[in-house]
Amino acid sequence: MSTANKSAIQAPVSLTAGAIQALNEIKSSQNISDEHGLRIGVKGGGCSGFSYMLGFDLPKADDQVFEIEGIKVFMQKSHGIYLLGMEIDWEEGLNNRGFTFNNPNATDTCGCGTSFSA
Numbered sequence: 001m002s003t004a005n006k007s008a009i010q011a012p013v014s015l016t017a018g019a020i021q022a023l024n025e026i027k028s029s030q031n032i033s034d035e036h037g038l039r040i041g042v043k044g045g046g047c048s049g050f051s052y053m054l055g056f057d058l059p060k061a062d063d064q065v066f067e068i069e070g071i072k073v074f075m076q077k078s079h080g081i082y083l084l085g086m087e088i089d090w091e092e093g094l095n096n097r098g099f100t101f102n103n104p105n106a107t108d109t110c111g112c113g114t115s116f117s118a
Contacts (some may be wrong), residue, residue, distance in 0.1 A: 014086070
């Protein structure tokens with residue numbers, strides 16, 4: 001399947017306007033090339049069992065590729081079961097500043113907000 005066809009697939013996650021703005025600012029300020037996309041995934045670990053992965057990366061052969069509001073998103077297909085329907089937001093406040101993950105698949109979360117169990 002070509003990259004163009006992969007991009008037509010509905011993205012399993014969503015990004016809020018605040019998250020899109022923050023990601024674009026990070027990409028610009030760190031001079032990240034257009035070859036890179038936003039990698040979203042999970043990895044084992046953290047206090048609740050899984051931790052979120054979020055960062056700019058180059059595509060890998062087994063990635064699904066999506067586009068959300070002009071941002072290329074890379075995700076391994078096997079991670080979709082844990083992330084389907086998740087919303088990523090950017091929070092800017094006195095107590096917290098950073099990305100937040102609203103994951104309907106999480107059965108338990110940690111106080112840090114980046115660890116969950118499913």
